[in-house]
Amino acid sequence: MKYRKYLALLFLCIAMPLLLFLIILITSLISSILFYFNTNQFVINTEDIYIACKIAPLGIPTGICLWYLECRRLGIKMFGK
Numbered sequence: 671m672k673y674r675k676y677l678a679l680l681f682l683c684i685a686m687p688l689l690l691f692l693i694i695l696i697t698s699l700i701s702s703i704l705f706y707f708n709t710n711q712f713v714i715n716t717e718d719i720y721i722a723c724k725i726a727p728l729g730i731p732t733g734i735c736l737w738y739l740e741c742r743r744l745g746i747k748m749f750g751k
Contacts, residue, residue, distance in 0.1 A: 675746055679737045686729030686736070694722035 698718035706712045741748055 675737075675741055675748075678740070679734065682733030682737050683730050684733075686733035687726040688729070690729045690732075691722045691726040694725060695719065698722075 695718065698714065702712060702714045738748070
C-alpha cells in the first residue's frame with residue numbers, strides 16, 4: 671500500500687483523542703464505584719465528562735508525535751523520496 675504512513679497518521683489522529691476521552695471517563699467511573707463502596711453514595715459528576723471533552727483534543731498532537739516517531743523508527747522518509 672503506497673499511502674500507509676498517511677493512513678497511520680489518520681488513524682492516530684482519530685484514535686488518540688478517543689482513547690484519552692474513554693480513559694478519563696473510565697477512570698472517573700471506577701473512582702465513583704470505589705467511592706460508592708466506601709460511602710454507599712454513587713457520585714458521578716457531569717464535570718467529569720466536560721473535563722474529558724476538554725482533554726481529548728490533546729490526543730491529536732500526541733498522535734502526530736507518535737506517528738513521526740514511528741516513521742523515524744521504521745526508517746520511512748517523511749517528506750521526499
